[in-house]
Amino acid sequence: MFASSRNTTYERLEGGMGPNRASKKLPWKKIAIGCSVLIGLVWFFGPRGAGLPTPGLEDIYPPQENIPTKTQPNTALDDERPPTSAPSVIPTSPETDPDPLKTVHCSAPHASHLPLVQYALMIDAGSTGSRIHIYKFNYCGPSPAYEYEVFKMTQPGLSDRTKTPEGAAESLDVLLDEAIRVVPASLHGCTPLAVKATAGLRFLGAGKSQAILEAVEKRLRGRYPFKLPDTDGVVIMDGKDEGVYAWITANYLMDVIRAGSPKDVPTYAVLDLGGGSTQIVFEPEKGEMVGGVLQEGEHKYELVFGGEERVLYQHSYLGYGLKSARESVHRVVEFMDGLRAAWMNGESGLRRVANPCLAQKTEKEVDVPLADGSKVKVLMAGEDVGSFEACNRVLELVMAKDAMCNVKPCSFNGVYQPSMMDAFPTGKILLLSYFYDRITPLIIPSSNGDQPHITVSMITTLARHVCAGPSSWVDHWGGYPAVIDELQDRPEWCLDLTFMHALLGLGYEFGDGREVALGKRIEGTELGWCLGATIAMVGGGEVRCRA
Structure with missing residues (x-):
């Protein structure tokens, strides 16, 4: 069902480098010094948010939380499933499931060696929190067919530096206790569980991250x-x-x-934005690539899924998640400010740093990471310099x-990627995770209920209004107090x-007019890599239930 050409090495991830490149640290001081004049000009002579274009409300359309899908029920991963009559009510949660030990799609498994239903657990140990996905599948066909999921999360993540390895492991108890509740007791012993950490642990280094992983595994094997x-x-x-797993989840x-x-x-092209x-x-769209092929390299991912061979382009940019981007911007701004005369804030005693990437008239205390690994606390202030144009520079x-x-x-x-104009000129683009979380609260519903048409330029417009500060928020979202509430106390x-x-x-060089879709879940199911990874785990057949 699932095959790939992969070359996974932990050592290449833990040092803060992408999985497909040699180590490359951003030369902050060299960049900052070389561009000090540029930043100075930006701050003192650049735009200050005045004269912003004011689109009518009809120019901003609400994204759908549940992207439309086919109306037919979920089917197996292949076409050998025997025909059955469609159930009148399809369960979407344990509360609507008439019998968690059975399925409404068939009364017997496809073959005698297969279980009727199969549960599987996937814990996403991300940089900002840990999340469990509890999935139910059925074997009405020869491959597992997804039915529904239960989702729960806890914060902060395993990489929280205030926790010992044992404390990090214990933080997952609330998630596993939820799995104990949802999965029928008779199926506990044959329900596969995996914990997959992402960017947060990659940044900790080999020693610390390995200690956490070992503590987690010890607790899970001994307690659950x-x-x-x-x-x-x-x-x-x-x-x-x-x-790739996120791509599988969405397109599946x-x-x-x-x-x-x-x-x-x-x-769909899938763009996922996490914390780290x-x-x-x-x-790539067929016939669009020069020679019809991608350049060779680890960006090329060969996949067999649903009986069809596919070739994907993929890349993961470690250090370009939202949390990492914030740290990088603050570090550059703080360093540039250090080259100029600094002055002290009389109330807090902190150095006050004018930051063009904070909304005007807002401020926030920030711990800025330094090159030697230490941190310095400063008061970042949008003052009158915050603006989309200045921040973009x-x-x-x-x-x-x-x-x-x-x-x-x-x-x-310096990362190879075929031109999206050549390789993906007309395909649909799906934005996940922080893309969804940050953009959707600011979208004003259209008065006529039209389907959303969100473009790259609309994100520009939203950023301009947000960066211009509270007076702009009132001008453009005054009739929508929920939007104002979202922006309060969130200058970043x-x-x-x-x-x-x-x-x-x-x-990625998408044009201003390129349309994008924002996704959080489809039919109650979280979008992201977890379902794709779980399908691969369950489809391997290593653990199957015998109720």
């Missing part, structure tokens, strides 16, 4: 009845797998890549668009939105 795989049960996941739920799905339906890293995965430095490109063309930071949303625009426009 679920089945950890013999290998890769508790691991740091390769960034490229994270992106959209009924694009299942066996039996309509042929010649273009797949961001991923892009897409299948800072992000041009952080994005390293002009970095050496060994294999052309490149997106940013200016930075967040500007960074997202920089990824799409400067980095």
Whole structure:
């Protein structure tokens, strides 16, 4: 069902480098010194948010939380499933499931050696929190067919530096207790469980992260009845797998890549933005690539899914997640401010730093990471310098668009990526995770109920309004107090939105008019890498229930 060409090595991830490149640290001091004049000009002579264009409300459309899918029930991963009459009510949760030990889709499994239902657990140990996905599958066909999930999360994540390894492991108890509640007791021992950590643990270094992983595995094996795989049960996941699994999840739920799905339906490009890293995965449109092939390298991911061979482009940019981007911007701004005369804030005693990536008239205390590993606390202030244009110029430095490109063309930071105009000119683009969380609260519902048409330029417009500060918020969202509430006490949303625009426009070079879709879940199921990874785990057949 699932095959790939992969080359996973932990050592290449733990040092803060992407999975597909040699180690490359951003030369902050060299960049900052070389561009000090530029930043100074930006701050003192650049735009100050005045004269912002004011689109009518009809120019901003609300994204759908549940992206439309086919109306037919979920099917197996192949087309050998015996025909059954469609159930009148399809369960979407344990509360609506008439019998968690059975399925409404059939009365017997496809073959005698298969279980009727199969549960599986996947814990996403991310940089900002840990999340459990409790999935139910059925074997009405020869491959597992997804039915529904239960989701729960806890914060902070395993990488929280205030925790000991044992404390980090204990933080997962609340998630596993939820699994004990949801999964029928008779199936506990044959329910596979995996813990896959992402960018947060990659940044800790080999020693600290390995100690946490060992403590987690010890606690899970000693305290809980679920089945950890013999290998890769508790691991740091390769960034490229994270992106590819997210691509599988989205296109599977959209009924694009299942066996039996309509042929010649273009797949979605999936762009996932986490706290520590961001991923892009897409299948080049047939006939659009020069020679019809990608350049060889680890960005090329060969996949067999639903009986069809596919070739994907993927890359995971470690250090370009939203949390990491904030730290990078603050570090550049703080260093630049240190080259000028600093003055002290009389009330807090902290050094006050004018930051163009904070909304005007807002401020926030920030711990800025320094090159030697220490941190300095400063008071970042948007004052009257915060603006989309000025922040975007800072992000041009952080994005390293002009970095050496060994294999052309490149997106940013010297990473090879075929031109989206050539390789993916018409395909649909799906934005996940922080893209969704930051943009959707600011979208004003259209008065006529039209389907959303969100473009890259609309993200620019939102960023301009947010960066212009509270007076602009009232001007443009005064009739929507929920939007104002979202922006209160969150001055870095200016930075967040500007960074997202920089990824799409400067980095991936999508045009201003390119439409994008924002996704959180489909039919109650969280989008992201977890379902794709679980399908691969369950489809391998290593652990199957015998109720």
